[in-house]
Amino acid sequence: MFEKYCPMCGVEVKKGTEIKRFGKYFCSQDHAQQYVTRRDEEEQRMSEERRRQPRGGSC
Numbered sequence: 351m352f353e354k355y356c357p358m359c360g361v362e363v364k365k366g367t368e369i370k371r372f373g374k375y376f377c378s379q380d381h382a383q384q385y386v387t388r389r390d391e392e393e394q395r396m397s398e399e400r401r402r403q404p405r406g407g408s409c
């Protein structure tokens with residue numbers, strides 16, 4: 351059974367036209383690209399936050 355929804359717009363992804371990225375299915379190349387870009391930005395933000403916080407966590 352093929353039931354996938356685009357995480358960007360929630361549209362049902364039809365078999366045969368799906369774009370797969372990171373185990374997720376997208377309705378279009380555009381939304382796949384947007385997802386990859388957003389994912390990269392989030393990863394960057396998280397690594398920056400980690401850098402900003404001092405290690406050990408003493409108060």
Ligand SMILES: [Zn+2]
Pocket residue numbers: 356357358359360361376377378381
């Ligand atoms: Zn979409």
